[in-house]
Amino acid sequence: MDIVEEEFINPGTRMCAGCAMQLIYRFALKALGPNTILTVPASCLTVLHGMQGFCSTKVSVLHTPFATTGAAASGIVASLEEKGLADNICVVAFAGDGGTSDIGIQALSGAAERGTNFIYACYDNEAYMNTGVQRSSSTPLGAFTATTPGGKIRPKKNMPRILEAHGIPYVATANGSYPIDLYDKFKRARDIKGTRYFHILSACPPGWRFDPKDTIYIGRLATETGFWPLYEIINGKFVLSQPSKKFLDPAKRKDIEQYLSAQKRFSNISKQDIESYRNYIRDQWNEIKRRLENQ
Numbered sequence: 001m002d003i004v005e006e007e008f009i010n011p012g013t014r015m016c017a018g019c020a021m022q023l024i025y026r027f028a029l030k031a032l033g034p035n036t037i038l039t040v041p042a043s044c045l046t047v048l049h050g051m052q053g054f055c056s057t058k059v060s061v062l063h064t065p066f067a068t069t070g071a072a073a074s075g076i077v078a079s080l081e082e083k084g085l086a087d088n089i090c091v092v093a094f095a096g097d098g099g100t101s102d103i104g105i106q107a108l109s110g111a112a113e114r115g116t117n118f119i120y121a122c123y124d125n126e127a128y129m130n131t132g133v134q135r136s137s138s139t140p141l142g143a144f145t146a147t148t149p150g151g152k153i154r155p156k157k158n159m160p161r162i163l164e165a166h167g168i169p170y171v172a173t174a175n176g177s178y179p180i181d182l183y184d185k186f187k188r189a190r191d192i193k194g195t196r197y198f199h200i201l202s203a204c205p206p207g208w209r210f211d212p213k214d215t216i217y218i219g220r221l222a223t224e225t226g227f228w229p230l231y232e233i234i235n236g237k238f239v240l241s242q243p244s245k246k247f248l249d250p251a252k253r254k255d256i257e258q259y260l261s262a263q264k265r266f267s268n269i270s271k272q273d274i275e276s277y278r279n280y281i282r283d284q285w286n287e288i289k290r291r292l293e294n295q
């Protein structure tokens with residue numbers, strides 16, 4: 001696939017070295033193009049945009065209070081509809097996992113239930129990174145954060161499932177380590193009407209505690225172990241994405257311990273929790289197989 005050459009993020013952002021989120025944002029904006037209005041709540045992504053008076057993107061961005069992303073996007077869509085501009089401009093909300101799975105879930109659910117014509121993308125770095133790595137409901141089992149010093153005792157919330165239950169036309173997972181797959185999905189989602197939801201794994205070197213040079217490697221391990229399958233659900237039809245297809249065969253999956261042991265946030269994880277991951281991955285793939293066979 002040809003990738004658009006034009007960049008929509010100006011060079012030199014304030015992200016940490018090795019931050020997957022800026023790669024995700026860069027490829028998503030390339031796929032979305034110039035006729036896009038973004039809305040973003042408090043997060044590392046706000047830091048990317050810069051201080052008031054500056055903006056790192058070439059498209060307009062409305063910064064919004066933490067809990068209100070879905071409501072802010074709904075307001076932008078309503079205003080464009082009123083002005084007769086809604087067919088030409090794509091409204092896109094981009095938020096972190098804390099802003100999506102915890103504090104913003106009510107506004108997101110409301111917007112999805114109303115069938116608001118917009119894309120909502122959650123970049124999931126699995127904690128509240130901007131404020132110093134506190135746990136969110138998207139933090140995975142056994143992960144160290146500032147508020148789970150002994151490792152998180154609950155597994156992560158399954159947001160794609162929750163959004164699918166709203167009956168929206170498009171749900172997709174993606175991963176910053178597969179930017180072409182992500183680009184392709186944003187291109188497709190742009191042309192669908194109604195609420196479209198992305199859940200994107202976003203490796204974070206300081207929060208996950210690995211060397212910035214390993215960002216792509218760590219993100220790939222999440223998919224290669226079967227922990228982070230890449231798929232789309234288009235009008236209820238489950239489509240397994242190309243990079244994940246071979247992992248339908250359990251023998252092709254790497255063991256989850258390779259992913260966990262590469263990140264210091266899991267350095268105290270128990271054997272029991274590692275076994276829980278293995279069971280979770282097995283059940284998740286049995287469910288994917290069942291869906292593919294029964295549709």
Ligand SMILES: Cc1ncc(C[n+]2csc(CCOP(=O)(O)OP(=O)(O)O)c2C)c(N)n1
Nearest residue numbers: 042043044066096097098099127128129130
């Ligand atoms: C109502 C409110 N509560 C708390 C904060 C402080 N705050 C700013 S960014 C942030 C963390 C956001 O976490 P997440 O959505 O996962 O994005 P990330 O920082 O990980 O990119 C918090 C708690 C705030 N800005 N507003």
Ligand code: SF4
Nearest residue numbers: 015016019044129204
């Ligand atoms: S803390 Fe993590 S998510 Fe935030 S800018 Fe740094 S690498 Fe990116």
Ligand SMILES: [Mg+2]
Nearest residue numbers: 096097127129
């Ligand atoms: Mg986060």
